Amino acid sequence: MHTNFLDTLDYQIITELQKNARIASSEIARLLGANERTIRKRIDRLVDLGAVRLTAVVNPAYFNYATAADIFIEADPQLEEDIIARLLAMQEISYLALGQGTKEISIEARFKDNGALRDFIRAVLPSIPGIKVTGYALVPRILRNIDEWMPKQEDFGSFSNP
Amino acid sequence: MHTNFLDTLDYQIITELQKNARIASSEIARLLGANERTIRKRIDRLVDLGAVRLTAVVNPAYFNYATAADIFIEADPQLEEDIIARLLAMQEISYLALGQGTKEISIEARFKDNGALRDFIRAVLPSIPGIKVTGYALVPRILRNIDEWMPKQEDFGSFSNP
DNA sequence: GCTGAAAATTATGCATT
DNA sequence: AATGCATAATTTTCAGC
Numbered sequence: 388m389h390t391n392f393l394d395t396l397d398y399q400i401i402t403e404l405q406k407n408a409r410i411a412s413s414e415i416a417r418l419l420g421a422n423e424r425t426i427r428k429r430i431d432r433l434v435d436l437g438a439v440r441l442t443a444v445v446n447p448a449y450f451n452y453a454t455a456a457d458i459f460i461e462a463d464p465q466l467e468e469d470i471i472a473r474l475l476a477m478q479e480i481s482y483l484a485l486g487q488g489t490k491e492i493s494i495e496a497r498f499k500d501n502g503a504l505r506d507f508i509r510a511v512l513p514s515i516p517g518i519k520v521t522g523y524a525l526v527p528r529i530l531r532n533i534d535e536w537m538p539k540q541e542d543f544g545s546f547s548n549p
Numbered sequence: 550m551h552t553n554f555l556d557t558l559d560y561q562i563i564t565e566l567q568k569n570a571r572i573a574s575s576e577i578a579r580l581l582g583a584n585e586r587t588i589r590k591r592i593d594r595l596v597d598l599g600a601v602r603l604t605a606v607v608n609p610a611y612f613n614y615a616t617a618a619d620i621f622i623e624a625d626p627q628l629e630e631d632i633i634a635r636l637l638a639m640q641e642i643s644y645l646a647l648g649q650g651t652k653e654i655s656i657e658a659r660f661k662d663n664g665a666l667r668d669f670i671r672a673v674l675p676s677i678p679g680i681k682v683t684g685y686a687l688v689p690r691i692l693r694n695i696d697e698w699m700p701k702q703e704d705f706g707s708f709s710n711p
Numbered sequence: 712g713c714t715g716a717a718a719a720t721t722a723t724g725c726a727t728t
Numbered sequence: 729a730a731t732g733c734a735t736a737a738t739t740t741t742c743a744g745c
Contacts, residue, residue, distance in 0.1 A: 401605050401607065404604070404605035405604050405605045406604075407603060407604075408570035408571060408603040408604050408605055409570060409571060409592075409603050430571075436611065437608050437610075437611055438607065438608055438611040438612070439605045439606060439607050439608060440605070440606045440608065440696075441569060441570040441571050441603075441604075441605055441606075442566070442567050442568075442569075442570050442603075442604065442605075442606055442696055443563050443566035443567045443570055443601045443602070443603055443604075444601060444602045444603075444604055444606070444695075444696045445563065445600065445601050445698060445699055445700060446599055446600055446601060446602065447698070447700070448599075449598065449599055449600040450600070450700040450704045451704070452700065455646070457619065457621070457646065457655040459619070459621075459684060459686055471692070475692065475693060478699070478701055480693065481693070481695045481697075481698035482691070482693055482694060482695050482698075483691070483692045483693040484617070484619065484686075484688035484690060484691040484692065485688060485689070485690040485691075485692065486686050486687055486688055486689075487687050487689060489690075491686045491687075491688075493619040493686045493688050495695065497698065521684075522621060522683075522684045524621055524646075524648050524653045524655045525648055525649050525653075526646035526647060526648055526653075526655050527647070527648075527649060528646060528647040528651075529644070529645070529646040529647075530633070530637065530645045530646065530647065531637060531642065531643070531644055531645040532644060532695060533606075533643045533644050533657065533694060533695050533696065534602075534604055534606045534695065534696045535643075536607060536609070536643035536644075536659065537607055537640070538607060538609070538612040538614065539640055542612045542613070
């Protein structure tokens, strides 16, 4: 649990960086009416604290990955480590999360066409020992992505704005 | 379908930007043995083409969002638009994807504690007319995130490296 | 599409409040 | 923790290859 000493300014900075991570600190300063040095120090702090990561998010559609599947898996606890390692080695898998007991695994995988996707669910996954696919959904249209997520404003300590 | 004219250099640039989106173009140039101007033009092109987005990804754990749930929903087709709008308005929802017929909806939602999570699944979601939760998994540990995904090397046209 | 050189802008280190 | 200032580095502009 962190003592949260971030404030509205940090929130606004993150909002700008979310739009464009390479925006000049001085431009953020201009936009927010703050000092350039302050902005730069805040950005460094946000990154050092691990509050945000400044990164490049690849657009799968541009590379002709036209479809995706969200899949629930049940893993044999005895083979669990091996299963996770094998899944993490797969380039198709864009997201992998473990459930409470780690028996449940939730993944997202990306494919160029429905053929590849179906093959993955019907052949590739079942070929891994100890795996059971308990449910899945083909999700060709993603409306909100994880990298767009923001905490609530109130998660940033104090506020000058109403 | 794009004619893919990106090459290894673009792949390497994306790899660097993924580690740090604010790295100086001249430093990438140094690392990759290329010209600074070339790097900057490539970055601009990658962004203009929509191949990558340079952004700030917030770390939910830092803001005390300790747990998440991946949820499958079935939506009444007649109320579909309203349902999607209501879901997209929720700050908790970090990911929302539609299935083939859009009847299936797949979401991820984030919470500060399991109580809030359970309340969301047991009370908040069911209170929306036309929604049925068909499956869910609590996923406190995310091992790979969508923003870390990369296409295969061969998705970048030509290659100078073996 | 890549690179060079000068001008403009931005980032950094140090010091002050 | 925020800012001013001097210096270093980077980005931009305009050009030629």
